Amino acid sequence: MPVNYYLEKRPNKKGENPIRLSAVVKGARVLSTTGFSIKPESWDENSMRVRPHQTNSKKQTSAFINRYLNGVEGIVLEFENTCRVR
Secondary structure: OOEEEEEOOOOOOOOOEEEEEEEEEOOEEEEEEEEEEEOHHHEEOOOOEEOOOOEOOOOOEHHHHHHHHHHHHHHHHHHHHHHHHO
């Protein structure tokens, strides 16, 4: 899988850790933030997603955040497949 999500080690002022992404396409690594933060106990390391029925300080639900993360992953996979064709 070319996309991995993880929590930044340092929490923000609200005690939440930003969700970061690491993507590798054709050997090039991209590291970025997703714009979302969540409390560490709400994060599932194995699935790299927010646990169900959770919200962050901005009242964004786990379903909303996970849908966004899935979308980003889809875009990266599509881009990777386009690069392989060429």
